[in-house]
Amino acid sequence: MLKDLVTPENANVFVGKLGDILEKAIDKPLGYAINWGRIWSLWPVHIETACCSVEFGAASSPRYDVERFGIIEAFGSLRQCDLVVVQGTITRKMAPRLRLVYDQMPEPKYVIAMGACAITGGLYFDSYNVLPGIDGVIPVDVYVPGCPPRPETLIQGCILLQEKIKRMKARKFV
Amino acid sequence: MTDIMPPGLALKKVDERIMTLNVGPQHPGSGHMRIVVQIDGDYIVACDPDPGYVHRGEEKMAEYRNYITNVPHLERPVIHDSCNVLYPYVLGAEEILGIEVPERAKYVRVICSELNRCIYTMYWLAIYGIFLGHSTMFMWPAGDRELLIDLMEKVSGARVTHAHFIPGGVRNDLPANFEDVCLRQVNYFEKRIKEYAAVFYDNPILISRTRDTGVLTRENAIRYGTTGSVLRASGVDYDLRVKAPYDVYEELDVHTNVLKEGDSYARSKVPWLDMMESCNIIRQALQKMPKSGSVRTKLKPNPKTKGPATVYKRVESGRGSLGCYIVSDGKTEPYRVKMSVPSFRNLLAMPNLLIGEKLGNMPSVYWSLNYWPVEADR
Amino acid sequence: MSSDSENPATEAKPEEKPTPPKPAAKAEEKPEELPAFEKGISDKLVEKFGDKVQVDFVKEDRVGIKTSKENVHDVAQFIRDDLHYDHAESVTGVDFPADNEIEVVYHLGSYTESSLARQVLTLATRAPRESNPIPGQDSTKLPSLRDVFYSVEFGEREVFEMLGVYFDGHPDNRRLLLPEDWADLPPLRKDFAIKGR
Numbered sequence: 001m002l003k004d005l006v007t008p009e010n011a012n013v014f015v016g017k018l019g020d021i022l023e024k025a026i027d028k029p030l031g032y033a034i035n036w037g038r039i040w041s042l043w044p045v046h047i048e049t050a051c052c053s054v055e056f057g058a059a060s061s062p063r064y065d066v067e068r069f070g071i072i073e074a075f076g077s078l079r080q081c082d083l084v085v086v087q088g089t090i091t092r093k094m095a096p097r098l099r100l101v102y103d104q105m106p107e108p109k110y111v112i113a114m115g116a117c118a119i120t121g122g123l124y125f126d127s128y129n130v131l132p133g134i135d136g137v138i139p140v141d142v143y144v145p146g147c148p149p150r151p152e153t154l155i156q157g158c159i160l161l162q163e164k165i166k167r168m169k170a171r172k173f174v
Numbered sequence: 175m176t177d178i179m180p181p182g183l184a185l186k187k188v189d190e191r192i193m194t195l196n197v198g199p200q201h202p203g204s205g206h207m208r209i210v211v212q213i214d215g216d217y218i219v220a221c222d223p224d225p226g227y228v229h230r231g232e233e234k235m236a237e238y239r240n241y242i243t244n245v246p247h248l249e250r251p252v253i254h255d256s257c258n259v260l261y262p263y264v265l266g267a268e269e270i271l272g273i274e275v276p277e278r279a280k281y282v283r284v285i286c287s288e289l290n291r292c293i294y295t296m297y298w299l300a301i302y303g304i305f306l307g308h309s310t311m312f313m314w315p316a317g318d319r320e321l322l323i324d325l326m327e328k329v330s331g332a333r334v335t336h337a338h339f340i341p342g343g344v345r346n347d348l349p350a351n352f353e354d355v356c357l358r359q360v361n362y363f364e365k366r367i368k369e370y371a372a373v374f375y376d377n378p379i380l381i382s383r384t385r386d387t388g389v390l391t392r393e394n395a396i397r398y399g400t401t402g403s404v405l406r407a408s409g410v411d412y413d414l415r416v417k418a419p420y421d422v423y424e425e426l427d428v429h430t431n432v433l434k435e436g437d438s439y440a441r442s443k444v445p446w447l448d449m450m451e452s453c454n455i456i457r458q459a460l461q462k463m464p465k466s467g468s469v470r471t472k473l474k475p476n477p478k479t480k481g482p483a484t485v486y487k488r489v490e491s492g493r494g495s496l497g498c499y500i501v502s503d504g505k506t507e508p509y510r511v512k513m514s515v516p517s518f519r520n521l522l523a524m525p526n527l528l529i530g531e532k533l534g535n536m537p538s539v540y541w542s543l544n545y546w547p548v549e550a551d552r
Numbered sequence: 553m554s555s556d557s558e559n560p561a562t563e564a565k566p567e568e569k570p571t572p573p574k575p576a577a578k579a580e581e582k583p584e585e586l587p588a589f590e591k592g593i594s595d596k597l598v599e600k601f602g603d604k605v606q607v608d609f610v611k612e613d614r615v616g617i618k619t620s621k622e623n624v625h626d627v628a629q630f631i632r633d634d635l636h637y638d639h640a641e642s643v644t645g646v647d648f649p650a651d652n653e654i655e656v657v658y659h660l661g662s663y664t665e666s667s668l669a670r671q672v673l674t675l676a677t678r679a680p681r682e683s684n685p686i687p688g689q690d691s692t693k694l695p696s697l698r699d700v701f702y703s704v705e706f707g708e709r710e711v712f713e714m715l716g717v718y719f720d721g722h723p724d725n726r727r728l729l730l731p732e733d734w735a736d737l738p739p740l741r742k743d744f745a746i747k748g749r
Contacts, residue, residue, distance in 0.1 A: 045200060049206060050228050061317055062313050062316065062317035091226075094199065097199050124230050124247070128234060148335065
């Protein structure tokens, strides 16, 4: 029966309709489950932008082990990732690339601005090649202050992000 | 102006067999930089490194700050080797300002500098491990370096950005009972890194992946002006701590590790051997250090210089010879600060080594050059 | 391996050559005596090139010489072939708007000659400076030393983008660190001011 309904011409329409139906169905009951799944498998993109990447590396070391909070080590493909941790200074050369990386990631996606440079430009407030914060490039969910932030601070930022995702509407991104 | 400066990377004409690949800046096998490689089948035929993604204009900023306030931002290029990256600037600033450094401060500097060399090398080793898909070699060094970070945290109060060296000495004296704790941790650390041989350096998979890849001959190592572990892995016996000792290195017995092969394996082994040498130096320095005394010559907040001068100072950092050229015109701010960084010098070897290699060997060759992109860009 | 095995090598060299210039150095230098070995290096250069090179300073382990842009290539060749310096550590550009000139400084070192291990030779030359620079097309040009010292390749590229000094004969004068769309003044010139400062 399904075979008769779906032809190559209307396959896309059919899938779209199915999506609409699903979207309504999972609004409330499944929203919680979907968010739960998102919280515990945050995949950061491997984009190192400056020196905070040292502390990001330390956060996945055995002592801090950010993986136990569901932040997986940053060695996945861009298409699987849903988290950008902007590790420090964004220069004028890097900014278009950061935007490109962000645009290529599938929804839903979250951004953590790590370090003073990513928030306001930090120490490099008067440099000719540094952006004063990344807000103008990509939207930020959580700011983690410090120069560089300690790994504990980064972990706290990740937990804050998880709290935020918990309160988001899952439907928005389906 | 724009039409004379070709935008970024205008590559030469390519024929159809050859494919151009952009490795980085978002790539698990690259740091904060882009390497444009052209491959014919599996072999790299052309390579064009494109640094500058972390170019923050430190040298321009240094012209707007005085000799003391330059300290925090000039250590940022290599925050996990922050003592060594500041060292030449501080030595240069002392000569320009005409300050003498107390004897104890020199020993404290040597200890901090060697601790930082180990911290840097362990992070480098961790990343080298994960680049080759060796997860244990990420976890072990990344965990063990925390021991030394704890020591540096006791000394300076910060995990990585110490800003501990200042013109005139070091910021604070060593905390009470530091000598015993340091000796204990360093001894344990040395025992620990010796175990890496069994899991990493004698590992047949590592050897087959890195032996005879990216061979840098002695002549080429000198010609490209490489430095540090890259140079010493190619059979050139050159270590500034021995050849041109600064501060109190003259009084310490430093052994230079030289390997002859010049391939990725040798380049990955020299920093590891250097770490054991650093442990020896720390033990010697702890023994010879004056037990008490001042560690800092007090300076005014905006110190006056002696007059126009140019200074070029070099130290041996975790990656190699690091120089700082300061031009002073007699004002309280430097006229020009130039950092001659080892990563930038070793970068020249990269395109020459990668040509003819398989693409799969790129990470092992690239990271064995002891390259830290943030430092190269400044 | 330790430092004391190295020092005699440094001291041994000056015995043979700079014996004639040593009394001369004493005679003209009233405040302090110039280090003999370094004085020997600068004397060899002066002997060869006469007044084409000016000795900027002779300090412990450091020799600074200045030369004009016409002679810098010959001087560099002499330094490589006869003085055995084999690599460049850095290439620095310094802007001097008061003199209307840009100075390019090469720091040269040697790995092969053990007596030169401590030494750094500073070779400085100057290019005319234009107030409205068009990098690559104005008179701010210098001969490239890349065929003498291969290791200056990236350093000269950096000086080109940071100060706008074009190096004639450099095979690859492209941008290195700055963004591709940089259309402002070269940033390390003194008239390029950071905003708000």
